[in-house]
């Protein structure tokens with residue numbers, strides 16, 4: 001068995017964007033790189049945990065010592081998360097597409113000179129909320145992320161309550177900050193009792209290590 005502050009713990013991490021197919025060659029996606037989620041998975045493995053990383057399509061390498069399950073869509077991510085449970089700690093760092101096209105066209109949509117068809121969207125399952133509200137087998141510590149561009153703390157507080165998770169990591173992803181796709185991150189850690197920690201701007205790898213150290217403390221205390 002491995003040593004470290006998360007030795008003997010099972011950890012689940014989601015990371016990256018999702019791709020929601022429109023037709024066989026097109027999809028809806030977002031600018032998530034997967035860097036923060038992958039850094040957390042790597043740090044959890046280095047801390048001795050048995051880690052499953054459920055990742056959307058990313059261009060970065062698999063973290064060492066982690067079991068990686070690759071998915072494309074939000075629905076596939078939810079199924080992979082459910083299959084990876086139980087876990088002691090679950091961290092939902094993926095930028096899951098909120099919506100998907102209502103129907104995936106079986107063949108490439110053609111440009112035929114007429115008015116383009118509107119793209120009808122339907123809501124994706126909320127993976128974090130689904131796990132946070134599980135009646136049986138809920139991980140002891142469920143952590144959500146909030147990528148916000150304004151009123152970061154206000155939106156994050158509301159999100160923590162709405163999702164039913166235990167902790168929320170909020171980051172400011174306004175374009176000027178370069179967080180989305182970048183190597184650094186400025187995070188706020190919010191707890192259900194109202195406590196807020198604001199951390200200095202740090203490399204995503206360091207944010208991953210510090211988050212993992214905090215999660216280990218909380219699991220040990222509880």
Ligand code: C5P
Nearest residue numbers: 092093094096124125126127128144145
């Ligand atoms: O509601 P919003 O997308 O801003 O919430 C972000 C948090 O919820 C993140 O932890 C993200 O991984 C999670 N989430 C999810 N499934 C969704 C949407 C968001 O797990 N469909």
